[in-house]
Amino acid sequence: MHIHFLDPYQPLKSPVHSLDARIKFILTVAFILTASLAPSAAWPVYILLLAAILAVEILSGLGMIYVLKRALLALPFVLAALPVIFTIKGQALFNLAIGPWLLTASSEGLARFVSVAFKSWLSVQAAIVLAASTRFPELLQAMRAVGIPRLLVGMFGLTWRYLFVLVDEALRLLRARTARSGQSRQAGNKPGGSLAWRAHMAGGMAGNLFLRAFERSDRIYVAMLSRGYDGEVRTLPIPAFSGSNWLTLGTGLFFLAILLIFGSLLWG
């Protein structure tokens, strides 16, 4: 069994997919930064950012449905910002009685909450498009190009390389447990043992997984050594940044900067 469902990359042919990974990486970060810096309740700015990211989603061939479905994953965190509706003082909107407490929602609080949720939703969409339209090795190269330390980028690469191997390993451990004791799909059959026992066994499996990882890393090290590894991370040279790349990057950054400037002037 090989775990490919983990990899969010969607192999399609589109202008977004063929764009240089460095441009995509920088523009994604700039987009998220713009969303973060945009003042609270600057709705027109948010809507223009949404229009931009939706356009990219359509252009990339990923489709809005795919991106929006994945974006739902970040939704539960919105709960953390919910109390803000009631704690920021302002024009009273409605009252909510929960037991002995009387909570008063303010319109300023509601505006703040919707802003946080909207910004978060915009940012997560940008990150999804980046991950789904860029191969991981290209992303690694982009990270190296923007100056992330070589060793760290090398680590990301190795982790990615062995992630699938070790997830397979973990799934084998889980399947073995299900076969021997764990659970049954039939109703009424409860998983074996007490809660503490089950936790203990999950721990043993985690230990086993780590042990296998250690042993594998020994083998990998020896294999790398046999091919002349000396502790230095060697990578292909980063290709030059062409004129049209500069143009794309510049246009994107210009658009975001304009949005940000107008947003802070009008609603700051």
Added chain:
Amino acid sequence: MSYSPVQPMHIPDGFLSTLVSVVFWTLSILALAVALKRVGRDLGERQMPLMGVLSAAIFAGQMLNFTVAGGTSGHLMGTTLATILVGPWAAMIVMTTVVSIQALIFQDGGLLALGANIFNMGLIGVTVSYFVYTSIRKLARGRSWGIFAGGALAAWSSIVVASLAAALQLALSGTSPANLAIPAMAGIHMLIGIGEGLITFGALVFLYSARRDLLNINESAPKGSKAIWVGGLVLAVVLAILSPLASTHPDGLEWVAGRNGFLEAARAPFFNTIPDYVFPGISNQALASILAGILGTLLVFGVALAVAVLRRGQKDHKHPYTDSQE
């Protein structure tokens, strides 16, 4: 069986103010620079394969779960195990790698918020783990219960302290009031931490009987560990004192957060000559602009949907995409 990405401790983008994000990025980068240097000295050329595969193992280990009740399950974060197995400096790099890939690929935590997430799970988690584990090992004077109890307690406290840090960051950003965020986050993670503690305990019992040498029982601590021990002590104490203080007297935090708000407010009346768009029939201005915003969002959505549908029509015609799309 699938990878369930969202854990309550990974802060997504949008929830931290830009200032808080940048401050924690800076702190994380500084600490990582030290850790990278230390690790290079201690592990040498073996570091890359060892840490890379261990990061992957932590990732995979987060799939190992056990049934608790009613469809919920406990699972592993792995900070403490990594700290015990490869030492604090390497564990910082390992956890940074794990958290970064979670954000980059699985959108589990934001990119701008990544600095704060690295700080909470990579730096605070590891330092607190190391501090608690080594302290209890010393108390046990080399008896084996020190390893198990120390590991379990370290796992529990690293989760709780890291969640306190996340709550404080949310409160500082003005996203979540301190008197609610701190007790809520701490409460949830005191429960989640029990699962982490039990799994870590089980893993250490297994490793103790299978490969005792990996637990570095008789080895002396790597250089610079004292600094981490002190750091863990300071962090644990500061957060333990600061959090209840902040949650009972949120004014202090709000004052700090408010200074950003003040800066924004001071700039406000500059360009207010352009009238705000107001909804007819709704006197509450903020509410009216929210409604206008929702209307605008729906409009953009409608246009995007129309474009997407039109394009799909074209696509069926021309088949421009490869068959690898399911």
